[in-house]
Amino acid sequence: MCSPSAFECTLCESLNFALVGSPLNTRSSISNRRRRQFAGLLSALVLANAGSGCSKPERSQPNVLLITVDTLRADRLGTYGFNLETSPAIDRLAARGVVFERAIAGASFTSGSHASIMTSRYTREHTIGYMNGGTRLEGITTVAEIFNREGYQTAAFVGNIMLNRSIGLDRGFEVYDDELPHAELNRGFAFERIAEQTTESALLWLNNRDHRPFFLWVHYQDPHGPYTPPPEFRGRFRPEFKPNEKPLPILDAVTGLNGIPSYQELDGIRRPSVYETRYAEEIAYADHWIGELISQVDANPSDSGTIVVFTADHGESLGEENLYFSHGSTTTPDQAHVPLIIRAPGLPEGRRIETVHHVDVMPTLLDLVGFEVPADTSGIALGPIIRGDSPLPDRLVYCDEGFDLSAYGPGGFVRVGDILAAWNSGETNRLPMMAPRWAAYRWAPGEDWQVVDEINASSKTAIRSYFRQAIPMVEAEKPSHLRVERLRALGYAE
Template sequence: MRADHLGCYGYDKPTSPTIDALCEESAVFEKAIAHASSTLPSHASILTSLLPHHHGASWENRRALPENITTLPEVVRQAGYSAAAFTGGGQLDPIFGLTQGFDPYEVLPSDALGPTARRGLEWLDSLDGDPFLLFLHTYQVHHPYDPSPDALAVFEESYDGPFPDSISVETIKAINRTDQALPASDLAHVIATYDAEILEVDRVLAGFFAELKARDLWDSSLIVLTSDHGEEFGEHGFVGWHSHTLYEELLEVPLIIKFPGGQFAGRRVDRLVRGIDIAPTILKAIGSRVPPEFSGIDLTALWSGREVPPLLAVSRLDRVDQARVSSIRDERFKLLRPFSRRQRLFDLAEDPDELWDASGNHPLEVGRLLETFEEILATREAPSATEVDPSPELRRQLEALGYIQ
């Protein structure tokens, strides 16, 4: 889910009434960066507070998260919490190692949030009041876009172009195979199906949040709503796709944290923050230790009055096993190291759409970011290889999600 399609991030269509209300009770991070534009490496960064370069989990490289890496659920369990995950599988299949610390870790047969949230509630009801970490994951805001007719009708009065109301992975692949730009009305239709999927997730969240309140869990709970990557709608040549570039439409994700007891409600944070900061923030908030190898920060430090140096966000394309397909950005500049061409620098203040290489105008920034990137990479050893061999069934599921070309 890209951040800019939510009302509380400035979107002008009604995708997210429930999430917008959650924002009112939360700290909202307006510039949160994912560490990859695909599911497995980005989730692994959230759960380990490590960069993809350091945890190694990657679908494209057929690598699982190594067993010796510490995960957020492992730490909270040591602090006396129960921890469960209910996921849509695919790149989060148990063979990729994100199961570490979760018990149970279940893969739901549907990619929709509804059944996943129901399983989460059943698990909560089995706990007998123990403190818990519940991780819910859905592919609903992900191609294929298959919204209900009534949700789609919220975003589209009529459409008589060539595409159906359900946008399959095959349709998206066909759109992206041609060199011609998609006509504006067809692009608007594809975006309407995406927005309708967000609304459907929002409706499920309304029910889920009501169930938490009915169990008297709302006020005391810390709730994080985020995403592992965005989606491209023609900004850099593709429609309805991700995992192929590191442009901001794929890396800027929502990050909304409701702290217990209404703390920090309504706070808007415009500084750059990262997926690796989520786990340390959760651990600090529950009074738990933060493992020294976690590389993010407790985000509440940003408004504690203490001086926090500007953060840098490093992301990696889930395509090759080298550091060279990576990006590093600060508040203004972003250095992209593509696979086959020389690096490019974007001045996001002057060129937020990332269209012009500004490296000629800012050679010092190129040098500074390259050097910092190498320094950050050198802070940890490269991860040990944990190769996996997906079963035929998992390969079929990943194909349906568009992850096998």
């Protein structure tokens, strides 16, 4: 079967012409003999087309595997310094790739940060904006559309309802698998897909694809709360009780401020260290299946190799500023600092300390395969920087969730807005208003952030110019009653 992009190739244009412009469609003006001749021509074209895979002319291009993990803090992975063995497979990938130690998420919620990954635009530059689930992506070219247009076979497998096709991230994917068959342990009306099922679906597609190079996006939901690792991973780590650790109240709300969010409650457990341990076990479980996916891809190498990009959509607060087991509220490093690992043929391995961002993923991938990077992207291609061909330009990068925005640069970040003040004032409609609070922090991965006295004037000007942009959000289709129930279960809808 032809993909939409197939009509760009000569054979497909011929086939399209034969179907639409020939007398074949004019039954009254064609004899049976002529009809048989056209039928023969069509058969020949279809056979020739099947041989070509309906793609652009043959050429050697690397495959691309993009892995995103939901709610994964960089500092919970071994390669980022964690002391538990949560990530042997991801660490193996890191050992063969480039590890970015200071990678920042586009947003601290799922749909916005994935939109930044797929379009190279910040929160205020794409139509999903700061809403999680209420808006959809429109009018901006996605990286999947470019790969598909250039002859790649494209597929996506996602595990979070916030990534369902109604938000528009399915654009450019020939296959967009958003089946969520699994009900959470404690709430039968909340659906997701766990790593084993996601991996099996992706591998089934991989083993039945055609000969075109592929662009495959696989999203793993598992570290997202509630933290319910399967039995074979539960108990893998022992909780490390902290000195003076106090039990937390279980909240009615989903915020996680000073307590355990309602959607996270596990069997009445109130000790934060137990939740942290379960979170680590969820990461270990996802890591196991990520390892399976990567090894299956590597077991079937193509002549041009495979580019693997690994990142997370955002992190998770584990007590920072009294926020527990939640995200989507602040833009500080607990929620903004994500892993970013790139393994690509010819790219030197190593570790990098430059501040990079989700918006860099799309230009990096396009540049690595030799495609033109659209001029209106907000990120930069990291390949030339890794190879030493060019330096990283001076810039600020933004983690932005509406009320709360942080601009990250070398050595620290400037935070504008205050979600806690917004909550305390009773403001809950998530308007993109910035509370009049500016604060600058020194920060390095693995360290607490510290307030510093001065905010650079040019940084202030750049940040103001960013957050004053109109947000061109496009309303998504109204969610069904069932979908609203699922969103509420995941902590996204009040």
